Amino acid sequence: MNERPATPLLDQVDEPADLRRLRPDQLRQLADELRAETISAVGVTGGHLGSGLGVVELTTAIHYVFDTPEDKLIWDVGHQCYPHKILTGRRDRIRTLRQGGGLSGFTRRAESDYDPFGAAHSSTSISAALGFAIANKLAGRPGKGIAVIGDGAMSAGMAYEAMNNAEAAGNRLIVILNDNDMSIAPPVGGLSAYLARLVSSREFLGLRGLARKIARKLPRPLHNAAKKTDEFARGMAMGGTLFEELGFYYVGPVDGHNLDQLIPVLENVRDAAEGPCLVHVVTQKGKGYAPAEAAADKYHGVQKFDVVTGAQAKAPPGPPSYTGVFARALIAEAQRDETICAITAAMPSGTGLDQFEEAFPDRCFDVGIAEQHAVTFAAGLAAQGMRPFCAIYSTFLQRAYDQVVHDVAIQNLPVRFGIDRAGLVGADGSTHAGSFDITYLATLPNMVVMAAADEAELVHMIHTCALHDDGPIAVRYPRGNGVGVPLPEQPMRLKIGEGRVVREGKKVAILSLGTRLEEALKAADALDARGLSTTVADLRFAKPLDEALIRRLLTGHEVAVTVEEGSIGGLGAHVLTLASDEGLIDTGLKLRTLRLPDVFQDQDKPERQYAEAGLDADGIVATVLKALRHNSAGVGEAGARA
Structure with missing residues (x-):
């Protein structure tokens, strides 16, 4: 039951200029209506809920105070940008969030001028805001750069790299630290709120500026002592010494749900003549919606839900998720081998390592949003004889590519990578798609790259990873549930670089990597019905290739098609290189490669995304038939549906 709430004040606001025409005493009602509209919309679409509810007042205050x-x-x-989208001209489309052709679940430059920078990975905001601020400064234009960054995102080194460089922006840069979980500051109370208003006020900053000018004329020892006294006094009162050392003027903590506190502080910071400022705002995830307040983790990202009860729509019972299979398989390996340990970069539940942590708390490490550190930390563990599994989403492992190359592959260290969310991910769109890991890993010497065709194969591959000590090894698997095959009672160690034939034929060969195997088998049925006898092979390995099997398939069939859930440069490119090196192209072979198209695909249901890419059964069949219609021998890459 998700009836639209009554929102008489919000109905008058189509853009922030409308918001600024309201009286300050109307903002509390507006925020309440904005929260109700956010809950109602996400109840219809699903998506991220708790984080957006936590910044309703902050969103309102920022758009009210700043231009x-x-x-x-x-x-x-x-x-957390859903309330922001409602206030910036997109309310009429808010119930299309994360759907095909609808609004993105993240900020996106193509959507609105109010989204100046697209983001879906963490800890980039300060760098980007700094860029905007300095660009305006150099061009002599007005305009500040305002970064809203969560306390979790402050665990990534990139945020501090940006802050270390921020002094050049002067007072054009404002960082708002949204502290909703880590409790890195004392509880917000009347005294701390009063101090925040005081030290951000024009009078205090003016007096402080005058004192600093006088201090500069003092002998250097006295000047330094005065500076340290100022920093120490404010650090004792409010905290923030670390940010001061990085060149920021720290203000806070401020109650992020109290508009009477927020707005004066933001106005003071807006008008300050000081350098870059950091405003520390304390909020509560899920604020204002009882189910989300009671279970912030379960309501961070939600399915469609009933607004009245909070009950989320449950997926029908089916096969276990690949993430769950990975977790249980890894726990079983760790029970057999005490040197196995696991590392996650702030995604314990998303990677299944929360289950591992329950079983082996001393052998599970959540390093925060720090993928670079996670990979090199794993390399250090491996160098000292441990068997680390580094479980990271494909899209996030991109952030640690230098460490994969320099710290793992070059040193040939046996780090095991569990690559979750490989392939397309539906509603999260292009920013979270695992499109590139085959390409960026299979190009590296010493690296072994596997892709599980189903949940049983994933169990075998985790066992293979656990026993592999000859260098780095990776296994990729998708988001979502398996195909329903029985799980093995005992895992099997796979021979490195050896694929398997799951169906024999004579005219067409489909060389599949990963979970497109099910579609490959459907395509084979359709081709057989047309009188085109089809072989289907599960290659298992993108590197090293099963060269003997591939050679047999390419020379024994008229048409061969590779199928993978990855970008150009992956399996297909490696098979093409093998065929070229061995002169197989000159024999009249019709070799085609199917892979993700060379575009960033928008959000949609995964089955529609794969159909658009030509990676479903129909796309495979169309590619084979088109190749057979060509009388002349050729070799090429078919990127989309033929």
């Missing part, structure tokens, strides 16, 4: 879009507002990660 957006001239002042550039950048939301870190962006999953």
